[in-house]
Amino acid sequence: xxxxxxxxxxxxxxxxxxxxxxxxxxxxxxxxxxxxxxxxxxxxxxxxxxxxxxxxxxxxxxxxxxxxxxxxxxxxxxxxxxxxxxxxxxxxxxxxxxxxxxxxxxxxxxxxxxxxxxxxxxxxxxxxxxxxxxxxxxxxxxxxxxxxxxxxxxxxxxxxxxxxxxxxxxxxxxxxxxxxxxxxxxxxxxxxxxxxxxxxxxxxxxxxxxxxxxxxxxxxxxxxxxxxxxxxxxxxxxxxxxxxxxxxxxxxxxxxxxxxxxxxxxxxxxxxxxxxxxxxxxxxxxxxxxxxxxxxxxxxxxxxxxxxxxxxxxxxxxxxxxxxxxxxxxxxxxxxxxxxxxxxxxxxxxxxxxxxxxxxx
Amino acid sequence: xxxxxxxxxxxxxxxxxxxxxxxxxxxxxxxxxxxxxxxxxxxxxxxxxxxxxxxxxxxxxxxxxxxxxxxxxxxxxxxxxxxxxxxxxxxxxxxxxxxxxxxxxxxxxxxxxxxxxxxxxxxxxxxxxxxxxxxxxxxxxxxxxxxxxxxxxxxxxxxxxxxxxxxxxxxxxxxxxxxxxxxxxxxxxxxxxxxxxxxxxxxxxxxxxxxxxxxxxxxxxxxxxxxxxxxxxxxxxxxxxxxxxxxxxxxxxxxxxxxxxxxxxxxxxxxxxxxxxxxxxxxxxxxxxxxxxxxxxxxxxxxxxxxxxxxxxxxxxxxxxxxxxxxxxxxxxxxxxxxxxxxxxxxxxxxxxxxxxxxxx
Numbered sequence: 058x059x060x061x062x063x064x065x066x067x068x069x070x071x072x073x074x075x076x077x078x079x080x081x082x083x084x085x086x087x088x089x090x091x092x093x094x095x096x097x098x099x100x101x102x103x104x105x106x107x108x109x110x111x112x113x114x115x116x117x118x119x120x121x122x123x124x125x126x127x128x129x130x131x132x133x134x135x136x137x138x139x140x141x142x143x144x145x146x147x148x149x150x151x152x153x154x155x156x157x158x159x160x161x162x163x164x165x166x167x168x169x170x171x172x173x174x175x176x177x178x179x180x181x182x183x184x185x186x187x188x189x190x191x192x193x194x195x196x197x198x199x200x201x202x203x204x205x206x207x208x209x210x211x212x213x214x215x216x217x218x219x220x221x222x223x224x225x226x227x228x229x230x231x232x233x234x235x236x237x238x239x240x241x242x243x244x245x246x247x248x249x250x251x252x253x254x255x256x257x258x259x260x261x262x263x264x265x266x267x268x269x270x271x272x273x274x275x276x277x278x279x280x281x282x283x284x285x286x287x288x289x290x291x292x293x294x295x296x297x298x299x300x301x302x303x304x305x306x307x308x309x310x311x312x313x314x315x316x317x318x319x320x321x322x323x324x325x326x327x328x329x330x331x332x333x334x335x336x337x338x339x340x341x342x343x344x345x346x347x348x349x350x351x352x353x354x355x356x357x358x359x360x361x362x363x364x365x366x367x368x369x370x371x372x373x374x375x376x377x378x379x380x381x382x383x384x385x386x387x388x389x390x391x392x393x394x395x396x397x398x399x400x401x402x403x404x405x406x407x408x409x410x411x412x413x414x415x416x417x418x
Numbered sequence: 419x420x421x422x423x424x425x426x427x428x429x430x431x432x433x434x435x436x437x438x439x440x441x442x443x444x445x446x447x448x449x450x451x452x453x454x455x456x457x458x459x460x461x462x463x464x465x466x467x468x469x470x471x472x473x474x475x476x477x478x479x480x481x482x483x484x485x486x487x488x489x490x491x492x493x494x495x496x497x498x499x500x501x502x503x504x505x506x507x508x509x510x511x512x513x514x515x516x517x518x519x520x521x522x523x524x525x526x527x528x529x530x531x532x533x534x535x536x537x538x539x540x541x542x543x544x545x546x547x548x549x550x551x552x553x554x555x556x557x558x559x560x561x562x563x564x565x566x567x568x569x570x571x572x573x574x575x576x577x578x579x580x581x582x583x584x585x586x587x588x589x590x591x592x593x594x595x596x597x598x599x600x601x602x603x604x605x606x607x608x609x610x611x612x613x614x615x616x617x618x619x620x621x622x623x624x625x626x627x628x629x630x631x632x633x634x635x636x637x638x639x640x641x642x643x644x645x646x647x648x649x650x651x652x653x654x655x656x657x658x659x660x661x662x663x664x665x666x667x668x669x670x671x672x673x674x675x676x677x678x679x680x681x682x683x684x685x686x687x688x689x690x691x692x693x694x695x696x697x698x699x700x701x702x703x704x705x706x707x708x709x710x711x712x713x714x715x716x717x718x719x720x721x722x723x724x725x726x727x728x729x730x731x732x733x734x735x736x737x738x739x740x741x742x743x744x745x746x747x748x749x750x751x752x753x754x755x756x757x758x759x760x761x762x763x764x765x766x767x768x769x770x771x772x773x774x775x776x777x778x779x
């Protein structure tokens with residue numbers, strides 16, 4: 058029996074639908090055959106499987122499918138917040154010889170351990186089209202919109218473009234620029250292809266979630282709309298980004314008054330920015346602060362709160378400063394915000410520009 | 419200038435008191451000279467400093483003292499919950515060549531990376547003696563008490579013994595048994611020397627905190643008193659342990675009904691119990707559960723809650739099952755409790771015996 062035929066029989070036995078070589082699990086197209094082939098070709102024996110919260114069901118079915126080919130399958134119990142968040146240290150610690158990382162497109166060109174980025178794409182664009190239809194009026198005033206999609210909606214880019222054309226709106230997309238792999242793909246921290254369209258478009262539409270829209274809205278003065286197919290919502294993020302920026306300014310002020318601060322470096326291979334952190338520590342010390350480099354894996358608010366520092370600069374994932382700040386009563390600044398705090402950059406020149414998320418100093 | 423003399427001058431400059439070769443920082447005797455000597459002898463260049471929450475001030479002063487001898491000092495921003503909790507993976511990830519671990523006695527005989535366990539002992543037994551005096555009546559009915567102390571109160575063992583003798587109470591102590599390094603030293607998970615006194619003593623007194631007393635009370639039917647010098651409290655833990663055990667039984671019942679469970683293995687070198695976890699996974703599978711091994715570093719309740727499993731067996735630090743359970747709405751069982759859940763051990767034969775905390779199956 059060929060591996061493809063075996064896959065078909067297995068899929069049928071497990072109640073999975075087949076799409077070419079991929080199978081459909083909970084509405085996601087998943088290249089299980091590709092994983093198996095990779096396991097065999099790389100002679101993988103012990104694998105660590107990493108999956109974000111929304112893909113627990115996919116993880117379970119994947120494990121059912123591949124367990125027979127492996128000596129050991131471990132489930133990673135830590136975070137999985139992006140393709141940058143590879144559990145390399147954990148994999149090495151348990152003697153795994155490879156990682157299967159679900160839900161994100163390849164992020165690291167070279168991983169320190171063989172890694173299969175298993176994309177999980179939604180096959181049905183209906184929720185997007187329905188949400189667009191409900192909110193057509195909002196978009197109909199525009200002629201040219203820059204459209205971005207998260208990886209799970211990548212295959213819906215064409216239907217979205219067509220739908221917008223029905224409303225007389227031209228959808229502009231950006232070419233892939235590493236670490237982004239696909240046309241108009243966006244990450245919570247990566248919007249470069251869309252930002253380059255800035256001169257041509259009137260506004261942006263990000264298909265994914267408010268989270269993904271907000272990341273762009275902090276880096277551009279154009280209006281950003283987010284379309285969340287799960288929640289069936291299309292939102293103009295302008296008010297939210299203004300409110301957020303006022304709050305950020307308050308945290309910068311708080312950081313200014315802090316004496317002892319930590320520059321947080323995560324050991325996650327895609328977030329490890331030691332060079333910039335060491336430079337920033339020097340800048341902060343010259344500005345009179347007692348600054349140390351703080352090493353973490355997951356940057357946990359509880360650990361920060363308890364660490365004895367009065368403020369932090371986050372050199373790990375920029376979104377931590379945006380999403381986790383509310384849960385912490387101490388500032389958790391972006392590198393650029395820290396430079397603003399010590400007078401080395403200007404607030405007005407940084408916000409709503411691509412520099413705002415720059416993880417370098 | 420000799421290193422000892424230089425230390426004296428430095429200490430004087432920094433406003434620290436010298437006790438022999440050690441310095442007094444915030445009431446703790448700290449062997450700063452020992453650290454420096456070790457740094458030189460091992461040609462340490464890049465060090466990761468790990469400290470528990472109570473020792474942030476000591477950490478800061480230590481860094482001031484040693485920075486001049488090193489190319490790079492990193493502060494560890496993760497947990498530091500015991501001598502078992504060595505940040506080896508983080509140290510390796512940032513290219514540190516050694517760890518300085520504050521506040522715990524040496525736990526690992528051989529660490530995968532050179533590690534200095536820097537004990538921080540309280541020099542003044544006054545808070546203990548004052549608390550004992552306040553609560554003398556509670557103890558005076560007893561003739562023989564087994565006494566345990568946490569490492570920071572190690573030097574107070576003699577004054578405690580004398581004080582008890584004043585009340586006509588004989589204090590029995592246990593010899594060090596690895597991983598315990600000192601007479602009558604206790605850890606949150608380690609009480610073997612005291613448990614061996616079981617036939618001879620009427621009850622136990624643990625100097626440290628309720629946390630430390632409770633760990634013993636779960637493993638013996640004798641009354642355990644905890645004495646907390648900071649809070650100036652002496653408590654009989656009998657009622658608390660009974661209440662706790664009733665709640666544990668409830669979680670065992672909940673686990674019994676769970677279909678999909680995770681056996682949690684931490685990558686922390688002193689908590690890594692993969693062999694036992696693999697055996698337990700088999701036992702659980704034979705009992706009809708879908709069991710997977712879940713790899714974590716810090717075992718975070720948020721991550722467990724979000725992991726897609728209905729219940730957990732904790733193969734990391736036994737105290738997680740006791741201290742963190744309340745924050746989680748799913749059972750986080752000890753290995754022995756999991757065996758009880760599947761009928762491979764008896765509740766009544768395990769609780770309040772040394773088997774209860776056994777991290778083997």
